[in-house]
Amino acid sequence: xxxxxxxxxxxxxxxxxxxxxxxxxxxxxxxxxxxxxxxxxxxxxxxxxxxxxxxxxxxxxxxxxxxxxxxxxxxxxxxxxxxxxxxxxxxxxxxxxxxxxxxxxxxxxxxxxxxxxxxxxxxxxxxxxxxxxxxxxxxxxxxxxxxxxxxxxxxxxxxxxxxxxxxxxxxxxxxxxxxxxxxxxxxxxxxxxxxxxxxxxxxxxxxxxxxxxxxxxxxxxxxxxxxxxxxxxxxxxxxxxxxxxxxxxxxxxxxxxxxxxxxxxxxxxxxxxxxxxxxxxxxxxxxxxxxxxxxxxxxxxxxxxxxxxxxxxxxxxxxxxxxxxxxxxxxxxxxxxxxxxxxxxxxxxxxxxxxxxxxxxxxxxxxxxxxxxxxxxxxxxxxxxxxxxxxxxxxxxxxxxxxxxxxxxxxxxxxxxxxxxxxxxxxxxxxxxxxxxxxxxxxxxxxxxxxxxxxxxxxxxxxxxxxxxxxxxxxxxxxxxxxxxxxxx
Amino acid sequence: xxxxxxxxxxxxxxxxxxxxxxxxxxxxxxxxxxxxxxxxxxxxxxxxxxxxxxxxxxxxxxxxxxxxxxxxxxxxxxxxxxxxxxxxxxxxxxxxxxxxxxxxxxxxxxxxxxxxxxxxxxxxxxxxxxxxxxxxxxxxxxxxxxxxxxxxxxxxxxxxxxxxxxxxxxxxxxxxxxxxxxxxxxxxxxxxxxxxxxxxxxxxxxxxxxxxxxxxxxxxxxxxxxxxxxxxxxxxxxxxxxxxxxxxxxxxxxxxxxxxxxxxxxxxxxxxxxxxxxxxxxxxxxxxxxxxxxxxxxxxxxxxxxxxxxxxxxxxxxxxxxxxxxxxxxxxxxxxxxxxxxxxxxxxxxxxxxxxxxxxxxxxxxxxxxxxxxxxxxxxxxxxxxxxxxxxxxxxxxxxxxxxxxxxxxxxxxxxxx
Numbered sequence: 001x002x003x004x005x006x007x008x009x010x011x012x013x014x015x016x017x018x019x020x021x022x023x024x025x026x027x028x029x030x031x032x033x034x035x036x037x038x039x040x041x042x043x044x045x046x047x048x049x050x051x052x053x054x055x056x057x058x059x060x061x062x063x064x065x066x067x068x069x070x071x072x073x074x075x076x077x078x079x080x081x082x083x084x085x086x087x088x089x090x091x092x093x094x095x096x097x098x099x100x101x102x103x104x105x106x107x108x109x110x111x112x113x114x115x116x117x118x119x120x121x122x123x124x125x126x127x128x129x130x131x132x133x134x135x136x137x138x139x140x141x142x143x144x145x146x147x148x149x150x151x152x153x154x155x156x157x158x159x160x161x162x163x164x165x166x167x168x169x170x171x172x173x174x175x176x177x178x179x180x181x182x183x184x185x186x187x188x189x190x191x192x193x194x195x196x197x198x199x200x201x202x203x204x205x206x207x208x209x210x211x212x213x214x215x216x217x218x219x220x221x222x223x224x225x226x227x228x229x230x231x232x233x234x235x236x237x238x239x240x241x242x243x244x245x246x247x248x249x250x251x252x253x254x255x256x257x258x259x260x261x262x263x264x265x266x267x268x269x270x271x272x273x274x275x276x277x278x279x280x281x282x283x284x285x286x287x288x289x290x291x292x293x294x295x296x297x298x299x300x301x302x303x304x305x306x307x308x309x310x311x312x313x314x315x316x317x318x319x320x321x322x323x324x325x326x327x328x329x330x331x332x333x334x335x336x337x338x339x340x341x342x343x344x345x346x347x348x349x350x351x352x353x354x355x356x357x358x359x360x361x362x363x364x365x366x367x368x369x370x371x372x373x374x375x376x377x378x379x380x381x382x383x384x385x386x387x388x389x390x391x392x393x394x395x396x397x398x399x400x401x402x403x404x405x406x407x408x409x410x411x412x413x414x415x416x417x418x419x420x421x422x423x424x425x426x427x428x429x430x431x432x433x434x435x436x437x438x439x440x441x442x443x444x445x446x447x448x449x450x451x452x453x454x455x456x457x458x459x460x461x462x463x464x465x466x467x468x469x470x471x472x473x474x475x476x477x478x479x480x481x482x483x484x485x486x487x488x489x
Numbered sequence: 490x491x492x493x494x495x496x497x498x499x500x501x502x503x504x505x506x507x508x509x510x511x512x513x514x515x516x517x518x519x520x521x522x523x524x525x526x527x528x529x530x531x532x533x534x535x536x537x538x539x540x541x542x543x544x545x546x547x548x549x550x551x552x553x554x555x556x557x558x559x560x561x562x563x564x565x566x567x568x569x570x571x572x573x574x575x576x577x578x579x580x581x582x583x584x585x586x587x588x589x590x591x592x593x594x595x596x597x598x599x600x601x602x603x604x605x606x607x608x609x610x611x612x613x614x615x616x617x618x619x620x621x622x623x624x625x626x627x628x629x630x631x632x633x634x635x636x637x638x639x640x641x642x643x644x645x646x647x648x649x650x651x652x653x654x655x656x657x658x659x660x661x662x663x664x665x666x667x668x669x670x671x672x673x674x675x676x677x678x679x680x681x682x683x684x685x686x687x688x689x690x691x692x693x694x695x696x697x698x699x700x701x702x703x704x705x706x707x708x709x710x711x712x713x714x715x716x717x718x719x720x721x722x723x724x725x726x727x728x729x730x731x732x733x734x735x736x737x738x739x740x741x742x743x744x745x746x747x748x749x750x751x752x753x754x755x756x757x758x759x760x761x762x763x764x765x766x767x768x769x770x771x772x773x774x775x776x777x778x779x780x781x782x783x784x785x786x787x788x789x790x791x792x793x794x795x796x797x798x799x800x801x802x803x804x805x806x807x808x809x810x811x812x813x814x815x816x817x818x819x820x821x822x823x824x825x826x827x828x829x830x831x832x833x834x835x836x837x838x839x840x841x842x843x844x845x846x847x848x849x850x851x852x853x854x855x856x857x858x859x860x861x862x863x864x865x866x867x868x869x870x871x872x873x874x875x876x877x878x879x880x881x882x883x884x885x886x887x888x889x890x891x892x893x894x895x896x897x898x899x900x901x902x903x904x905x906x907x
Contacts, residue, residue: 113772297706298705298706341706375654385612388654391706392654394709394713395667395713397653397667397668397669397670397717398653399710399717400675400677403678407679448699451692452692455688455689455691455692474680475689477680478689479692482693483714484714
């Protein structure tokens with residue numbers, strides 16, 4: 001069983017990574033609103049998922065030499081996939097994914113800059129006890145439903161971000177526009193709401209927001225991994241002049257950050273970030289992204305939704321938790337028309353299929369390369385704009401990568417699948433019905449249903465067991481997970 | 490940046506139909522689409538190539554004074570003579586393969602290509618080269634618009650993208666371009682063997698043939714799945730090709746070998762897109778003709794030499810043109826980390842059996858204050874508009890009118906590369 005009811009299934013596809021057999025007992029008797037609270041107030045659920053790596057009844061982790069997700073990027077990817085499958089706080093992982101895409105930072109540039117192990121550490125950290133900042137993805141977990149303005153401040157001072165958008169070399173003699181541009185264009189108010197001179201002013205605001213290495217830090221693949229880089233405010237590199245913007249910075253309507261002394265200049269950046277966070281266009285921009293992430297990529301954003309969500313965002317003082325609760329309880333979310341109205345991201349597709357088909361003796365490492373072939377290598381978004389959303393996930397090559405992952409997964413679960421389904425597979429029709437409880441594509445029209453029944457009929461007279469059942473159950477799972485219907489969430 | 494792409498694909502839902510033509514029709518389709526089966530192979534150097542270390546002004550003293558730790562010593566460059574301005578030029582020492590093609594007269598080096606007010610942003614600059622529009626770099630790409638003017642029905646493999654994501658240049662108003670990042674995994678896998686596996690593929694094709702009326706997004710994914718199944722066998726034909734030369738190791742050479750297979754096997758593709766990355770050399774790009782940048786040059790030169798030799802051995806060099814470009818060149822002076830920052834104009838390469846080789850355009854003089862420079866003499870000023878190179882490729886190689894595709898007449902001043 002991997003279905004509760006249509007409403008809850010929809011909620012768990014959007015606010016998590018689909019329904020696993022273990023979820024059925026948890027959610028069976030919950031109302032929609034209760035289930036929303038259960039997901040949103042996730043602090044009530046233990047954060048024990050890292051400890052469960054390597055335990056029985058969980059997906060496997062591949063250990064090459066040593067499993068080191070804090071310094072080895074492939075292991076960091078394994079850890080995140082494992083967490084998405086098994087976390088008791090699926091919405092936290094889902095929002096970490098959202099922020100990873102919103103503040104898209106790619107490992108490869110960091111690795112060139114600081115070496116592979118330090119780059120992994122800056123993005124992923126956690127397991128182990130290494131010193132230094134917690135790592136960007138841990139930041140996104142911490143602020144998954146936190147205050148957006150505070151998250152912006154943290155991101156602006158995040159070591160990975162300071163390298164990724166070159167803030168580390170932002171000095172008063174040579175102001176660096178990269179971060180100043182993107183925090184306005186991509187992270188907050190968006191194109192059409194600022195002018196080019198705002199970018200130059202923002203670059204000057206963030207002069208002196210640089211990076212420093214710990215005393216023992218040096219760029220060295222074999223250096224001390226306890227060494228680290230962290231944010232530093234270099235007062236003597238700060239441009240102390242006035243900075244004027246096309247939009248208001250202060251609640252009194254002033255557009256100018258007045259000149260401050262070097263030592264007080266850090267506040268310039270805080271003031272700008274605060275202004276950007278409370279700008280109504282930031283609320284609307286986030287609302288549009290949430291529409292696509294939680295409601296639909298098929299229906300254009302409803303203006304009433306945008307206004308309603310941005311209003312909640314501003315009234316809540318830029319807190320995200322009330323915003324998400326509002327969205328998940330809203331009539332837009334619960335409208336049955338919105339079910340399966342999104343194109344799954346590769347991470348959503350892969351995790352959901354593992355949770356539905358099964359993970360017995362299945363190593364999450366087997367999902368890494370396929371995800372890259374599907375167009376989403378974790379910690380490696382194509383650029384600061386994030387992954388191209390929606391239909392852009394789909395090309396012939398990425399579609400084959402998805403269907404071939406379905407084949408890999410079905411092959412790995414062949415015997416388990418057949419064993420669990422044998423009691424209710426007395427006829428081809430029963431087999432299909434039973435699998436459709438477990439593997440849940442968007443509703444199938446009669447033509448694809450017929451194609452599936454023909455596939456079962458080709459097995460010859462039905463025995464309901466043995467090699468025939470092994471073959472056809474796996475084949476059916478592969479066809480369902482590899483179908484177009486299953487790519488929608 | 491991403492919005493327009495999404496809109497295109499949405500709009501494309503109604504119109505994208507993959508031509509599932511039986512192989513016997515393919516030649517007819519290919520012939521109907523042009524007088525000859527000419528191929529255009531586009532190689533994008535991702536990250537902004539440091540052109541000044543690709544094609545080197547090795548007698549310009551400023552080259553050495555402004556790049557004390559990353560300049561290639563004069564004694565190591567592969568000399569290619571002097572350009573129209575009398576500058577003695579040489580290729581990077583790891584471009585020996587390209588020197589061979591140059592010496593055969595089949596490599597054109599178009600110096601200082603670019604456009605006015607060159608963007609220093611990767612995203613914007615890549616989109617500008619993709620759309621061929623520095624003013625508004627959203628919407629369809631120049632090669633996508635070329636596909637749009639080809640006669641219908643358009644073969645599903647008219648263009649072949651070897652990267653996972655469709656580049657801006659290939660975004661078309663009417664056609665989805667197959668993405669084949671790894672041809673050897675461009676297959677239909679099954680958890681079963683034998684008859685069951687075959688039956689699965691049949692079932693998958695039937696399922697994807699469902700028109701899904703009332704659900705255009707489902708229809709779009711179905712059409713993608715169908716396009717994949719429709720192109721599988723022909724792609725497999727290309728990957729089964731045995732080349733006439735040994736290609737180097739690595740993803741770029743693998744992709745080139747697959748492209749050669751597609752060309753030799755007559756798959757019918759006319760445009761191929763390849764990418765090789767790592768060119769964003771802000772730090773530690775290497776000195777003395779060695780290091781990271783030299784490795785990039787080795788990958789590029791060795792791969793292209795193998796490819797060119799292979800198609801030439803097959804008698805198909807005359808049907809093949811390769812262009813090599815990057816989104817911008819890099820700063821003239823090295824930075825504090827023995828690397829170079831984002832710059833402006835760069836060198837474009839065009840090679841093939843029909844190409845008129847040689848040094849086209851003039852090198853910059855790297856002494857501060859020289860009019861071939863811009864941005865306070867920090868960057869190279871463009872001389873040849875990149876769109877004029879596109880125009881010549883479209884008109885003289887692909888045989889279509891460039892003006893509607895490029896949204897203007899850029900034929901004047903185009904280098905004589907054919």
